[in-house]
Amino acid sequence: xxxxxxxxxxxxxxxxxxxxxxxxxxxxxxxxxxxxxxxxxxxxxxxxxxxxxxxxxxxxxxxxxxxxxxxxxxxxxxxxxxxxxxxxxxxxxxxxxxxxxxxxxxxxxxxxxxxxxxxxxxxxxxxxxxxxxxxxxxxxxxxxxxxxxxxxxxxxxxxxxxxxxxxxxxxxxxxxxxxxxxxxxxxxxxxxxxxxxxxxxxxxxxxxxxxxxxxxxxxxxxxxxxxxxxxxxxxxxxxxxxxxxxxx
Amino acid sequence: xxxxxxxxxxxxxxxxxxxxxxxxxxxxxxxxxxxxxxxxxxxxxxxxxxxxxxxxxxxxxxxxxxxxxxxxxxxxxxxxxxxxxxxxxxxxxxxxxxxxxxxxxxxxxxxxxxxxxxxxxxxxxxxxxxxxxxxxxxxxxxxxxxxxxxxxxxxxxxxxxxxxxxxxxxxxxxxxxxxxxxxxxxxxxxxxxxxxxxxxxxxxxxxxxxxxxxxxxxxxxxxxxxxxxxxxxxxxxxxxxxxxxxxxxxxxxxxxxxxxxxxxxxxxxxxxxxxxxxxxxxxxxxxxxxxx
Amino acid sequence: xxxxxxxxxxxxxxxxxxxxxxxxxxxxxxxxxxxxxxxxxxxxxxxxxxxxxxxxxxxxxxxxxxxxxxxxxxxxxxxxxxxxxxxxxxxxxxxxxxxxxxxxxxxxxxxxxxxxxxxxxxxxxxxxxxxxxxxxxxxxxxxxxxxxxxxxxxxxxxxxxxxxxxxxxxxxxxxxxxxxxxxxxxxxxxxxxxxxxxxxxxxxxxxxxxxxxxxxxxxxxxxxxxxxxxxxxxxxxxxxxxxxxxxxxxxxxxxxxxxxxxxxxxxxxxxxxxxxxx
Numbered sequence: 001x002x003x004x005x006x007x008x009x010x011x012x013x014x015x016x017x018x019x020x021x022x023x024x025x026x027x028x029x030x031x032x033x034x035x036x037x038x039x040x041x042x043x044x045x046x047x048x049x050x051x052x053x054x055x056x057x058x059x060x061x062x063x064x065x066x067x068x069x070x071x072x073x074x075x076x077x078x079x080x081x082x083x084x085x086x087x088x089x090x091x092x093x094x095x096x097x098x099x100x101x102x103x104x105x106x107x108x109x110x111x112x113x114x115x116x117x118x119x120x121x122x123x124x125x126x127x128x129x130x131x132x133x134x135x136x137x138x139x140x141x142x143x144x145x146x147x148x149x150x151x152x153x154x155x156x157x158x159x160x161x162x163x164x165x166x167x168x169x170x171x172x173x174x175x176x177x178x179x180x181x182x183x184x185x186x187x188x189x190x191x192x193x194x195x196x197x198x199x200x201x202x203x204x205x206x207x208x209x210x211x212x213x214x215x216x217x218x219x220x221x222x223x224x225x226x227x228x229x230x231x232x233x234x235x236x237x238x239x240x241x242x243x244x245x246x247x248x
Numbered sequence: 249x250x251x252x253x254x255x256x257x258x259x260x261x262x263x264x265x266x267x268x269x270x271x272x273x274x275x276x277x278x279x280x281x282x283x284x285x286x287x288x289x290x291x292x293x294x295x296x297x298x299x300x301x302x303x304x305x306x307x308x309x310x311x312x313x314x315x316x317x318x319x320x321x322x323x324x325x326x327x328x329x330x331x332x333x334x335x336x337x338x339x340x341x342x343x344x345x346x347x348x349x350x351x352x353x354x355x356x357x358x359x360x361x362x363x364x365x366x367x368x369x370x371x372x373x374x375x376x377x378x379x380x381x382x383x384x385x386x387x388x389x390x391x392x393x394x395x396x397x398x399x400x401x402x403x404x405x406x407x408x409x410x411x412x413x414x415x416x417x418x419x420x421x422x423x424x425x426x427x428x429x430x431x432x433x434x435x436x437x438x439x440x441x442x443x444x445x446x447x448x449x450x451x452x453x454x455x456x457x458x459x460x461x462x463x464x465x466x467x468x469x470x471x472x473x474x475x476x477x478x479x480x481x482x483x484x485x486x487x488x489x490x491x492x493x494x495x496x497x498x499x500x501x502x503x504x505x506x507x508x509x510x511x512x513x514x515x516x517x518x519x520x521x522x523x524x525x526x527x528x529x530x531x532x533x534x535x536x537x538x539x540x
Numbered sequence: 541x542x543x544x545x546x547x548x549x550x551x552x553x554x555x556x557x558x559x560x561x562x563x564x565x566x567x568x569x570x571x572x573x574x575x576x577x578x579x580x581x582x583x584x585x586x587x588x589x590x591x592x593x594x595x596x597x598x599x600x601x602x603x604x605x606x607x608x609x610x611x612x613x614x615x616x617x618x619x620x621x622x623x624x625x626x627x628x629x630x631x632x633x634x635x636x637x638x639x640x641x642x643x644x645x646x647x648x649x650x651x652x653x654x655x656x657x658x659x660x661x662x663x664x665x666x667x668x669x670x671x672x673x674x675x676x677x678x679x680x681x682x683x684x685x686x687x688x689x690x691x692x693x694x695x696x697x698x699x700x701x702x703x704x705x706x707x708x709x710x711x712x713x714x715x716x717x718x719x720x721x722x723x724x725x726x727x728x729x730x731x732x733x734x735x736x737x738x739x740x741x742x743x744x745x746x747x748x749x750x751x752x753x754x755x756x757x758x759x760x761x762x763x764x765x766x767x768x769x770x771x772x773x774x775x776x777x778x779x780x781x782x783x784x785x786x787x788x789x790x791x792x793x794x795x796x797x798x799x800x801x802x803x804x805x806x807x808x809x810x811x812x813x814x815x816x817x818x
Contacts, residue, residue, distance in 0.1 A: 052709055057634050078252065082712035092707045095726055104721070105711040108251055154707070161711060255714035262627035269624050269690075270641040272683065273648040276659045283662050337556035345553050354557055356807055357564045363737065363799045364567075365744025367772040368792045371779055372567065375788075405560070433542065435549040456650065463652025465747035466776065490654045490747070497658065497751050502666045511658065518655045525650045529643055 003028040003165060003195040004049070009063035011048060013056060018044045020219040022063070026212075031187060031196045033210035033227065035203060037242070041219040042199045046167050049197070050084040051077045067164060082109070085158030089170040091150035093142035094157075098134050101142045101153055105161035120160050128156035129186040148179025155186070166190065168198040172205065184209050203243065207231055215239045277518065284512035286505070287311065296512065300478045302492075304506040311509050313516065315478040319393060319486030320517070323468060324461040326397030326482055327404060332454060334401075335408035336443075339450075342409065343416040344438055361406040370470035373399035378471060391473035394482045399467050404457035411456065415449020416442055448531075455528035459521040465490040489517045571796055575789030583790055593757050594774070594783040599791055601760035605674070605768035606743055608760070609753065612678025613742045617686040618735065625693030630715045630723070649687035656684045657748035665752055675764040677753020684748055685738040692734035696727045733806040740802040744795060746772040771795050 004026040011019040019041045026032050034042045047053035049065060051072065065072050072080040082105075094101050102121050103111075111117060121138065125131040130152040134145075142153060151171055158166060168187075172180040187196055188209055200206055206213050207227055214224045215236075223236045234240050287296070291311055299312020342351055374391075377398060381390030419442050427437040443450070473485025474495065487495075493510055500507040582598055589597030624645070632638045660680040664670045700723050708718040724731075746754075755767035756777050771791060778788040 050710060052706070055709060078712040078714060080712070081710060086710040088703070088706065088710070090703055092703045094704055094707060094722055096721070104708075105713065108711070108713045108717050110251070157707070157711070251714055251717055255716035258716045259627075259631050262623040262631065265620050265623040266627040266632070266641060269620050269686065270644040272686070273644045273651070276648075276651065276655065279659050279662050280655070334556050334559070337552050338560050341553040341557035345550070346557055350557070350561075354561055356803070357561055359737075359807070360800065360803050361560075361564055363740045363744070363803050365746065365772050365795055365799070367744065367746040367775050368571075368795055371775055371788060371792050372570070374779065375785070376570075402563070409560070433546045435546040435553075436542065439549065459650045459652075463650075463654070465652065465654040466772075470776070470780065490652055493654055493658060494747055494750055497661065511662065514655050514658045518651055521650055521652060522647050525647050526643060529646065 001028040002026070003068060004197075005064075005066040005069075007064045007066075009045075009048065009065060010061065011044060011053065012058075012060040014058040018219050019048070022221055024214065024221055024224060026195055026197060028195050029192060030211040031191045031198060031209050033206035033213045034197065034199045034216060035201070035206055035213060035242075036216035036222075040216040042216050043169055044219075045216070046086070046169050046197065046199050049165070050086040050167055051080045052086065082161055083164045085161070085163035085166045087151070087154045087158055087166070087168045087171050089173055091147050091174065092154055093145060093150045096142060097139045098142045098145070098153065099138040102156050102160050104157060109161065124156040124159040125153075127159055127186065127190060128152040129182050130156060146179075148175045148182065151175060151179065151183060152186070155183070159190075163194070166194055166196045168196070170199055170201055173201060180205070203231075215242060217242075273522070277515075277522075280511055280515040280518060284508050284515050287508045287512040297516065302476050304496075304500075304509045309505065311512075313489065313492070313513055315476060316487055316489045316492050316513070317516070319472065319479050320462050320488040320490070320520075322479055322482060322486065323393050323396045323400060323472060323488055324458055326393060327400035327461040328454065328458060330397060330401035331405050331408060331457065335405050335457075336412060336450065338405075339409045339412035339416060340438055340443070342413045344434070344442070358406040358410055362410075365466075366403060366464060367466040367470075369399055369403050370467035373467060374470040389473065389485070391471055391485050392483045393472055393479055393486045396468045396472040396488075397482070399471055400461045400464060403464065403467060404460050407460065408450075408453045408457050411453030412446065412450045415446040415453070418449065419445045451531070452528055455524055459525055462488075463490060463517065463521050465494050469494055489513055493517070568796060568800075571789060571793045575786070575791075575793035578786040578790035579793050583787075584794075588757060592781070592783050594778055594787060599769075599771065599774055599787075599794070601758060602769040602771045602774040602791070603794075604762075605754075605758070605760040605770040606772075608674055608762060608768060609678050609681055609749060609770055610739055610742050612674065613681035613685055614735070614739065616679055616682030617689055617738070621686050621689035621693060622731075625690045625697060626719065628690070629694050629697040630719060645687045645690050649691060652747075653684050653745055654747040654751070656680055657751040659683070660748070661751045670765055672753060672755065672767040673765045674753055674762075674768045677749040677768065677770070680748040680752045681742040681745060684745060685742050688741065689734060689738045692737070693731055696730035696734060697723060699730065700726045729809045733809040736802045736806040736809075740799045743798060743802075744772055746770075746776060749773060750776075771798075 002025045006022050006024045009019055009022040010017065022045065034045065036042050044053055048061065053059055054077065067084065072084070094104060096104065099121050102124050103117055106117065106120055122131060125134065130149060133149065142150065145153060172183055184205065187198070190196060198210065210227045212224060213227045213230045215222045215230065217238055223230065223234055223239045225234070230239065231243055234243065296311055296313060297317060298314045299310065300314040301310035301312045302315065303310045342354060346354060373395060377395050378390035381387065381395060423441055423445060424437055427441045428434070468488045469491045472488060472491060474487045474491060475485040476487055479486035493513055496506070497510050500510055584598060584603065585600055586598030587600050588594045628638065628641065657680050660676050660683065664676040664679060665672060670676050704722050705718060708722065749770050750773055753768055754770050754773040758767050758769050760768045772795065775788055775791040775795065778784055778791060
């Protein structure tokens with residue numbers, strides 16, 4: 001089932017064109033990795049999906065992005081962003097308690113009932129593989145957590161507003177291998193219910209967890225296929241070079 | 249969506265307030281212009297600015313602020329000449345040489361210095377510095393533009409230091425590190441690499457200081473001598489524009505020519521200071537708002 | 541040769557720093573020495589007396605006047621400054637309009653305080669007929685501190701980690717909510733500190749109140765439309781009219797002590813808050 005449909009998507013920052021005629025589909029209940037050298041536009045693509053690209057001045061776009069058939073650029077930006085979760089590269093712990101970090105979105109959207117809030121906290125922290133580590137200190141300030149824990153907290157925070165889609169921008173690049181492993185594990189579990197798109201510099205990570213992989217270069221999608229195929233038998237020459245380490 | 253309504257409401261209110269308040273400057277300029285209009289219609293601006301006779305009440309009415317303008321410029325530039333080398337050295341010291349504990353003493357000290365009211369500086373300048381000049385040089389009056397420049401220099405010093413230090417700190421460390429790696433000494437790197445790179449910020453702070461010195465009223469009121477004559481030298485007494493306004497506005501009958509002339513003086517003062525500020529804003533051209 | 545220049549430069553750098561530090565210390569010490577004896581409790585409690593007025597007695601009405609003036613100035617300036625600072629930092633999109641507003645406000649901060657006084661004189665004292673009054677003086681001071689406060693508040697808000705804003709935006713949360721829950725809680729100390737410093741600035745300003753509010757002698761009853769006495773102006777009069785050098789020193793000392801208290805409070809607030817809450 002297709003979760004996301006990107007059609008003829010072009011973006012500019014001022015006069016500089018970043019994304020060039022992106023056409024692609026992303027499946028539901030699976031993990032898709034986007035890889036490519038620095039500057040190829042993968043972050044911009046991600047931010048186009050959650051509508052934070054337009055926060056930078058002089059951003060312009062053309063084309064359409066449909067999430068479950070719905071044009072996300074038709075809504076107000078805040079409403080669109082609510083349904084699309086994004087986890088950044090830098091683990092961000094809001095200056096609140098661990099619990100309040102998770103509940104930050106739900107409280108904003110008006111959730112008041114005590115039992116529902118408690119359920120959300122436990123639910124999301126469990127899905128983010130963090131519950132066991134913090135269940136006894138939910139009221140402690142989140143900044144005391146380690147980098148890996150903060151990143152899992154960010155995932156929990158994103159999950160708390162029930163997104164239709166989860167985007168991650170190089171979420172493990174500042175983490176140690178152990179934390180990375182934990183996060184990769186939890187992403188695979190999440191993907192049983194949610195489409196996940198992950199931008200990563202780490203090809204091995206893509207191979208470990210992504211069902212499909214997209215290779216981008218200079219603002220274009222060069223090739224997209226099952227991860228297995230991308231690694232072993234890509235059709236495109238550039239893809240082959242990248243995956244064998246010759247470029248990027 | 250309660251929160252969104254709240255947000256929109258808040259955004260609109262703050263926008264309205266922000267817009268209205270930004271117009272404050274325009275309101276002030278407008279008022280100055282309106283109150284002084286008859287004067288501009290009466291005299292040629294050039295004659296007003298350069299004429300050295302100021303006699304706004306008793307005929308023959310002469311409206312020339314040349315002497316006062318000269319005093320303002322002299323006192324302000326004089327202050328800068330004294331302050332800049334000292335302030336720059338201190339900024340460099342703070343940014344590059346001061347040990348942590350000393351820097352932590354010095355920075356609050358600078359903030360305190362900026363917080364001391366100008367009237368206190370004026371008072372101390374008059375009670376101590378002027379007296380000192382009178383005794384040391386055996387003159388009847390120690391008041392002079394020079395004395396005023398010294399006190400003004402002291403007043404603007406902290407501002408130049410604080411803003412220059414920021415500019416120096418803002419220089420990316422790679423420059424310093426690469427220069428040092430070549431093997432030259434630290435003072436050499438400071439003078440030849442870092443300070444030139446911090447030029448913009450330093451110049452910005454100097455322009456700011458000029459504005460403060462030119463606009464300062466109390467200190468010059470108490471020290472410059474308040475003599476309505478064209479100052480012949482730095483050591484003459486004089487009456488800067490700000491002092492002129494402060495001294496005469498009280499006795500000027502509202503809407504009389506004298507009153508209007510004083511507003512014309514005010515307009516000149518604010519234009520000089522504002523134009524320099526705006527110019528430097530564009531030249532320096534970064535959004536680093538200097539600390540006042 | 542280079543070594544000589546280096547040593548010379550280093551001496552200059554160190555010298556200037558120490559000179560500045562010593563200047564402040566000697567300034568305050570001198571004031572204490574000269575004014576300390578006259579600064580008694582009575583001095584603070586009583587009204588000016590003697591002939592000419594001010595040679596004896598105290599400066600109570602001036603203290604009251606200054607406090608009233610600060611109160612009005614803050615009332616006039618705080619809310620607009622907060623809203624303006626917040627708007628410029630959290631809402632306004634980078635554009636020509638934003639740039640213009642910033643330049644206007646920054647230029648306003650550079651306007652000589654005597655001009656601000658003149659403006660309120662023309663508009664309030666003369667046109668609106670308030671006469672030399674507490675109201676006019678308070679408003680003049682409020683206008684004077686407003687742009688300075690906006691600039692400080694902007695700095696305080698910007699100092700809050702922008703990662704928080706990004707995280708909030710990704711959740712679809714509004715700027716107002718971010719302000720309420722994250723940004724203001726993180727920056728309120730710095731903002732209060734800015735307000736304290738602005739208070740100090742208003743307390744010490746003489747030129748604007750000289751032309752709009754100050755009187756050499758006044759009961760300073762709190763009546764908005766009456767002239768008031770104020771500490772900085774009183775200092776000026778005591779000295780300029782050769783009334784009492786001792787009392788002048790005491791008044792100056794009082795002013796500086798007030799400033800030191802405000803500055804210390806401001807510093808204490810921001811130092812406590814540097815326990816980073818990342």
